[in-house]
Amino acid sequence: MNMRIEADSIGTLAVPKEAYYGVQSLRAxxxxxxxDTQLHPEMIRNLAKIKKVAAVINAQSGILTAVKRDAIVQACDEIVAGSLYDxxxxxxxQGGAGTSANMNANEVIANRAIEILGGSKGDYRIVHPNDDVNLCQSTNDVFPTAGKxxxxxxxxxxxxxxxxxEEALGKKGEEFSEVIKMGRTQLQDAVPxxxxxxxxxxQSFVKRDIRYLESAAEEMKVINLGGTAIGxxxxxxxxxxxxxxxxxxxxxxxxxTQAEDLFDATQNVDGFVRVSAAIKTAAVNLSKMSNDLRLLSSGPRAGIGEISLPAKQNGSSIMPGKVNPVIPEVVSQVAFRVIGNDVTITMAAESGQLELNAFEPIIFHALFESIDSLAHAVQTLTVNCIAGIQANEMLCYRQVEESAGLATALCPYIGYQKASVIAKESLKTGKSVRELxxxxxxxxxEETDSILDLKRIAGIPAQAEIVARKAVS
Structure with missing residues (x-):
């Protein structure tokens, strides 16, 4: 392979002649x-967007020629459009607080600009990675801004x-609004x-998580661009x-918005911690719901079996006909990863020292992975699970009727102590509370039917009330 020799403060290094990257990228x-994972594609695009805007302003200030500006802008536009990613x-x-990533962008943009101007890659007399592409910038303001x-x-x-x-869960909530089931606390029968x-x-927790994420995202609009090295x-x-x-x-x-205190914005990365915390919260909630779905669909004959999840693939290589709750399982696995990423981000933010946090590369790698992977997990959860859930209504009803938990409804009429005796006898004899x-x-x-009216206990409104509510809504 034909090579060119480039030099930096460390020394010289042979770089492939046709490579758009340079010596500092190769060392990194x-x-x-x-x-063996490159920067997130959007991170690459955003680095190029910053370089483009910087070139325009520097040309307006008279410290960058119009010829260099146009070449740099064209190179940046090509990257934003998807070129030169390799x-x-x-x-x-990476070590170095993102310097290598920033220089990778500077070198690629510079060499493409040189090529646009008719020069040979590596001839930095035409367009220089530091003096022209990185003009008025530092890794320490470019890299975190691109991350945000x-x-x-x-x-x-x-x-x-x-x-x-959230919409899919709301639809299921309406669909199952009159399906009476046994509520459980600590995995034991509670009340209908x-x-x-x-x-x-x-649905409610998803709405809440959306608000958390939208609020945390506002933190990302405060940037330290212009603060250069330390603010x-x-x-x-x-x-x-x-x-x-x-x-x-x-x-x-x-x-x-440019940060009011550029020194603070350069050295402290708590905004990313807040975003990660909101993502982790959503992941925790989604995994808890996935656990519920697996429990409620367990069996289908020897478990709870209140709901049936859509069958998506064979559940076993040895047990014929077995179908596993694979979609809730994968959601929980993604949640585990997101929680781990949040710990990584937390420790990286805490470990910053003095005027700069050197650990933004791992913060971004973990944060971007959490966002992307959780989005994919939610998508498959909605399409391949929630939308197809069915209620096993008769089984739910029978479990309620046979549960000793119904004795709670007797407390206002016979007191806690006597109701407890009924519950214990029901468990011992297998007779229902109603029978006893x-x-x-x-x-x-008639009184028993009224006291143990499952719709009343479960809080299902009368049909007339349902019709009135729908008319108002």
Whole structure:
């Protein structure tokens, strides 16, 4: 392979002649073979967007020629459109607080700009990665800003999937509104409820998680671009410092705000912790619901069996006909990963020192993975599970009728102590609470039917009330 020789402060290194990356990218490739995963595609695009806006402002200030500006802008536009991704060779997890990722972008953009201007790659006299592409910038303001831009780019997909899930759960709540089932606390029979209420409760937490995520996303709109190395804007022109945030807002159609304290915004990354916490909260809730779905569908003959999940694939290589709750299982597994990522992000944020946090690469790698993987998990949960759940209504009803938990409804009439005796006898003899009440002649048949009216106990409104509520809504 034909090579070119490039030099940096460490020394010289042979770089493939046709490569758009340069010496610093290649060193990082050699030093950080960690995950064999490149930067998130949106992160690459957002680095290019920042470089483009910087070039425009620097040309307006007269410190970058129009010729260089146009070449840099064209190179950046090509990257945003999806070109040159294979030239971003730096591992997503890297030392140096993101310097290697920033320089990878600088070198690729510079070499493509050189090529556009008719030069040979590596001839940095034409367009220089540091002096031209990185002009008025530092990794320490570019990299975190690109990270925030990436969160704002990919988080809406997760929120959209959660909104679809919330709608699907609401539909199931309505569908199952009159399916009476036994409520359970600590996995033991408690009191009757409806399957619809269970699904409406799931719907409620999804609504709450959406609010948390939307609120946390606002943190990502406060950026430190212009602060350069530590927040004091060294090597940035006044025009750049004053104009870069507004220009970036125009480019992305997002209302960014330059941090009031650029020193704080450069060294502290608690905004990413807040976003991760909101994602973790959603993951915890989704996994809890997935656990419920697996329990409620367990059996189908020797378990609870109140609901049937859609059969999606064979459950065993040895047991014919076995079907497993694979969709809730995968959701929980993604939740475990998200929770682990949140711990990683928390520790990385805590471990920053003095004027900079060096661990943003692992924060971004973990955070982007959490967002993307949870969005995919929610999508398959909605489409391949929730939408197809069926209620085993007669089984639910029979379990309620046979449960000793019905004795709770007797407490207002015979007191806790006597009701407890009925419950214990029901468990011991296998007779239902209704049978024992009638056998002991505690109440007449009509009174017993009224006291142990399952719809009343479960809180199902009378049909007239249901019709009136629907008319109002």
């Amino acid at each position: 490739k050699e030093n950080f073979s960690i995950t 030239s971003f060779i730096v591992d997503a997890i 831009m990436t969160v704002l780019t990919i988080l809406p997909n997760l929120i959209a999937e959660l909104k679809r899930l 409820t409806t399957l619809g209420r269970s699904f409406h409760a799931y 004091n804007a060294i090597n940035a022109t006044p025009a750049y410092l004053e104009g870069i945030t507004d220009r970036l807002s125009e480019e992305l159609n997002i209302s960014f 009440v009638l056998e002991k002649r505690l109440f007449t048949v």
